[in-house]
Amino acid sequence: MPKRVDHTQRRAHIADALVRVAARDGLHAVTLRAVAAEAGMSLNLVQYYFDTKAELLHAALLRLERLSHERWAARLAALDDPDSARACLEAFVDEALPADEARHTFRLVWMSYAVLAMTDPELAAQPFVAGPDRLERQLAGILTTAQSAGEIAAGLDPDAEAARLLSLSHGVGTSVLVGQRTPEQARDVMRYHLARLFSAAPAHP
Amino acid sequence: MPKRVDHTQRRAHIADALVRVAARDGLHAVTLRAVAAEAGMSLNLVQYYFDTKAELLHAALLRLERLSHERWAARLAALDDPDSARACLEAFVDEALPADEARHTFRLVWMSYAVLAMTDPELAAQPFVAGPDRLERQLAGILTTAQSAGEIAAGLDPDAEAARLLSLSHGVGTSVLVGQRTPEQARDVMRYHLARLFSAAPAHP
DNA sequence: GTTTTCATAGTACCGCTGTACTATAAAGTC
DNA sequence: GACTTTATAGTACAGCGGTACTATGAAAAC
Numbered sequence: 001m002p003k004r005v006d007h008t009q010r011r012a013h014i015a016d017a018l019v020r021v022a023a024r025d026g027l028h029a030v031t032l033r034a035v036a037a038e039a040g041m042s043l044n045l046v047q048y049y050f051d052t053k054a055e056l057l058h059a060a061l062l063r064l065e066r067l068s069h070e071r072w073a074a075r076l077a078a079l080d081d082p083d084s085a086r087a088c089l090e091a092f093v094d095e096a097l098p099a100d101e102a103r104h105t106f107r108l109v110w111m112s113y114a115v116l117a118m119t120d121p122e123l124a125a126q127p128f129v130a131g132p133d134r135l136e137r138q139l140a141g142i143l144t145t146a147q148s149a150g151e152i153a154a155g156l157d158p159d160a161e162a163a164r165l166l167s168l169s170h171g172v173g174t175s176v177l178v179g180q181r182t183p184e185q186a187r188d189v190m191r192y193h194l195a196r197l198f199s200a201a202p203a204h205p
Numbered sequence: 206m207p208k209r210v211d212h213t214q215r216r217a218h219i220a221d222a223l224v225r226v227a228a229r230d231g232l233h234a235v236t237l238r239a240v241a242a243e244a245g246m247s248l249n250l251v252q253y254y255f256d257t258k259a260e261l262l263h264a265a266l267l268r269l270e271r272l273s274h275e276r277w278a279a280r281l282a283a284l285d286d287p288d289s290a291r292a293c294l295e296a297f298v299d300e301a302l303p304a305d306e307a308r309h310t311f312r313l314v315w316m317s318y319a320v321l322a323m324t325d326p327e328l329a330a331q332p333f334v335a336g337p338d339r340l341e342r343q344l345a346g347i348l349t350t351a352q353s354a355g356e357i358a359a360g361l362d363p364d365a366e367a368a369r370l371l372s373l374s375h376g377v378g379t380s381v382l383v384g385q386r387t388p389e390q391a392r393d394v395m396r397y398h399l400a401r402l403f404s405a406a407p408a409h410p
Numbered sequence: 411g412t413t414t415t416c417a418t419a420g421t422a423c424c425g426c427t428g429t430a431c432t433a434t435a436a437a438g439t440c
Numbered sequence: 441g442a443c444t445t446t447a448t449a450g451t452a453c454a455g456c457g458g459t460a461c462t463a464t465g466a467a468a469a470c
Contacts, residue, residue, distance in 0.1 A: 004467075005417070026324035028233055031457065043458095044419055053458065108323055114383050115320050118313055119231035128383040160397040163377075163386075167394065168369065171376030178319050178333040181368075189372065192365040196401075209437075210447070236427060248428095249449060258428065 011049050014039050015060040022060075023105040027112035030057075054122065061113050065131050068106050071095065072135075085146030086198060089165065092139065093190040096169040098176050099183040107173050132170075136162045152198060161197065168193055216254050219244050220265040227265075228310040232317035235262070259327065266318050270336055273311050276300060277340075290351030291403060294370065297344065298395040301374040303381050304388040312378050337375075341367045357403060366402065373398055 017039035022030050032053055036046045050056040075091045076082065098104035117123045140162035146152050152161075172189050175181045181189075222244035227235050237258060241251045255261035280296045281287065303309035322328045345367035351357050357366075377394050380386045386394075 024324065026321065028321070029324070032459090033457080042419060045417080047459075048417070108320075111316075111323075112320050114379070115313075115317050116231065116233070118316075118382050119229065119234070125384050129385045132380065132383075132385050157397065160394060163390075163394045164373065164398060167376030167380055168373045169376070170379060171372030171374070172368075174319070174375060174379070175337065175372055177323050178337075179330050180334045180337050185368075189365060189368045192362065193369060237429090238427075247449060250447080252429075253447070 007049065011059060012063060014041075014046055014049055014056065015063045018056060018060040019064055019105065019109055022109045022112060027109065027116065032056075057113075058124070061127055064106060064109055064113075065127055068110075069131075071102070085142050085149070085151045086194070088142050089139070089194055089197075092165070093169055093187075093194065096173060097183060097186050097190065098173055099187070104177070108177055111174065111177070132166060136166045139165055156197075165193070165197075212254065216264060217268060219246075219251055219254055219261065220268045223261060223265040224269055224310065224314055227314045227317060232314065232321065237261075262318075263329070266332055269311060269314055269318075270332055273315075274336075276307070290347050290354070290356045291399070293347050294344070294399055294402075297370070298374055298399065299392075301378060302388060302391050302395065303378050304392070309382070313382055316379065316382070337371060341371045344370055361402075370398070370402075 014035060018030055018035045021034050021038050025034070032046050033043050035056070036043045039046065046056070050059065072092070072095050075095050076088065079087050079091060081087050095103065098107045113123070114128050117125045117128055140158050143152065143156075143158035143161050147154060147156065147158055169190060172181070172186045176183055176186045219240060223235055223240045226239050226243050230239070237251050238248050240261070241248045244251065251261070255264065277297070277300050280300050281293065284292050284296060286292050300308065303312045318328070319333050322330045322333055345363050348357065348361075348363035348366050352359060352361065352363055374395060377386070377391045381388055381391045
């Protein structure tokens with residue numbers, strides 16, 4: 001039976017299984033045996049593809065980030081009017097909210113990892129800074145362009161607005177995850193924010 | 206040696222030890238033995254005061270919430286001008302940011318619990334809704350009053366603004382915990398938000 | 411065709427964790 | 441003073457977790 005298999009694909013399969021377990025039962029329930037069962041293989045195989053649990057956790061985190069980044073890029077690319085800051089930001093807000101299973105899973109598992117990283121220096125804190133940082137710079141760029149185009153008020157600080165957008169979407173997303181808000185209520189808060197952001201523009205030239 | 210001791214105080218002492226362990230090593234590192242060591246007592250004693258680990262975790266969460274609530278109430282009570290919405294909100298923002306150890310610990314441990322509760326239905330999700338809900342209503346009340354007094358623009362929605370404030374402070378706080386922002390940068394973002402909130406007021410009567 | 415490599419499986423070990431059972435000495439009760 | 445309660449300690453146990461060691465059949469290499 002043993003044919004030559006694609007290790008990269010196998011590792012991705014296992015990482016996906018880990019993410020499913022973490023999303024369903026929590027990151028604390030992620031054990032090699034649980035991941036193996038979820039992936040439909042034996043414990044030995046998981047260990048065959050990942051030398052250690054830490055390595056598996058790391059790989060799954062990287063994959064999670066990459067998939068999320070790709071979803072966001074695809075969302076941007078599919079925009080009717082890629083030059084409209086409002087459309088871009090609405091896409092961002094929509095993508096950031098845990099409204100469907102994929103986004104819910106991403107937020108939940110990402111937060112689980114983030115909480116781990118807060119006390120565990122082994123778990124590279126880098127992804128939790130680099131990922132949001134990149135997003136924030138991207139948002140700042142969009143806002144700067146929008147400001148030049150008069151879409152938002154000249155008095156606003158694009159960097160601060162980007163930080164506000166990112167942090168707000170994160171906080172609102174969390175409130176959904178803990179059950180304080182429904183996804184719809186969260187969306188309303190974000191829409192309100194965007195409305196204030198754009199309505200604050202004084203008559204532009 | 207066995208004198209009569211105050212059980213309530215003993216339980217608080219143990220709960221505090223748990224919070225310290227969770228803040229230092231992560232909630233996953235909270236074991237009965239670790240808590241006992243941190244509290245300076247034997248494993249047996251911890252079990253004597255808490256029948257089960259779940260009960261201890263629950264008690265620690267309740268205590269954490271209560272202490273935070275009391276800090277916030279004390280902060281409000283100490284305000285020079287309790288009627289100034291701006292002063293109230295600045296106190297809120299300051300209290301919400303993980304700028305010193307107590308607030309850092311609170312945010313970190315609270316988030317650890319919240320992440321647990323996202324997948325574990327046993328761990329009552331109630332505190333994660335009730336606490337923020339109460340705060341949000343309080344903020345909404347302050348904002349409504351402020352609007353009547355002309356401190357903020359009439360066109361604003363106090364409920365939405367309260368949700369925005371709470372979620373933003375939460376998101377910014379998280380960004381500090383993961384190391385994306387310094388507490389100072391976080392404070393700047395929140396100050397910017399407050400500035401926008403109050404500056405957006407058209408000349409009031 | 412032999413030998414090596416690869417994908418898979420079985421099993422065992424050690425440490426840690428929550429929990430339970432038992433013991434004991436001091437304090438309170440009568 | 442006899443007896444009960446209470447705060448503390450010791451120890452044991454069963455389960456689970458990561459990891460390591462060994463085996464095996466099939467493909468690939470030569």
